[in-house]
Structure formats: C-alpha cells, structure tokens
Amino acid sequence: MSAMVKGERPYDKDEFLKRAIYLDELAHMAWEGFIPGSDQGAPTKAKPEIWKEPAKFKQNQEKLQVETPKLVAAAKTGDMNQIKTALGDVGKACTNCHDDFRAK
Numbered sequence: 001m002s003a004m005v006k007g008e009r010p011y012d013k014d015e016f017l018k019r020a021i022y023l024d025e026l027a028h029m030a031w032e033g034f035i036p037g038s039d040q041g042a043p044t045k046a047k048p049e050i051w052k053e054p055a056k057f058k059q060n061q062e063k064l065q066v067e068t069p070k071l072v073a074a075a076k077t078g079d080m081n082q083i084k085t086a087l088g089d090v091g092k093a094c095t096n097c098h099d100d101f102r103a104k
C-alpha cells in the first residue's frame, strides 16, 4: 500500500482496498497470539512490557483499530489525498506500539 501511495507502484483502487480490508481484519485478530508465556521458548521481539502493561498494550491495539477502518473508507473513495492521510495515521499507530513493545 505504501508503495502505491509513494508512486513506486501504479495505484490500483481495488487492490488497495482489498489490502486495506485485510489490514483492518488483522488489526482485530492479531492480538490473540500474545498470550502470557508466548515470549518463552522461541525467538521473539515481543518485550516483557506487553504482559506488565497490558492496559497500555491494549490502548495501542485500539488506536490501530480506530485508524484501519478510516483507511478502508479512504480506499473506497479512491482519493489519494485521503488515502495518504489515513495510511500515515495507520503507520503512526504501528510505530507507536513498536516503540514501546517491540524490541529493536
């Protein structure tokens, strides 16, 4: 999606929308994998803070879940200005959580 917004790939409205919808669905599903203890026994970048500050981790998920539907809505319009803004906001929601909860 980012490559389409930057013009590195031709913008394809349907393709972009499909991916925005996947991302929105994923934003609601991915977190069930973060069960306590799932950071043991296999390499992970998940920081222990995930389980020490569950409320904050949850807030970061909710922030993403607020932004991804906006990206879907923008993708439906096909208006690149709206898409750029929405994708930027989604990106910030990703980075905010990675800064606090994902090891470098």
Ligand code: HEC
Residues within 6 Å of the ligand: 023, 043, 044, 045, 046, 047, 050, 057, 058, 060, 061, 064, 090, 091, 093, 094, 095, 097, 098, 101, 102, 103
């Ligand atoms: C609520 C917190 C949170 C949000 C929001 C979040 N992530 Fe993550 N992400 C993580 C954590 C924690 C890991 C590390 C997981 C692990 O190593 O087990 C991770 C790992 C990843 C990885 C794997 C990177 C690697 O080095 O292995 C990718 C890619 C990724 N996230 C993309 C995204 C994108 C794209 C978004 C936004 C659409 C996003 N993430 C939003 C917490 C989040």
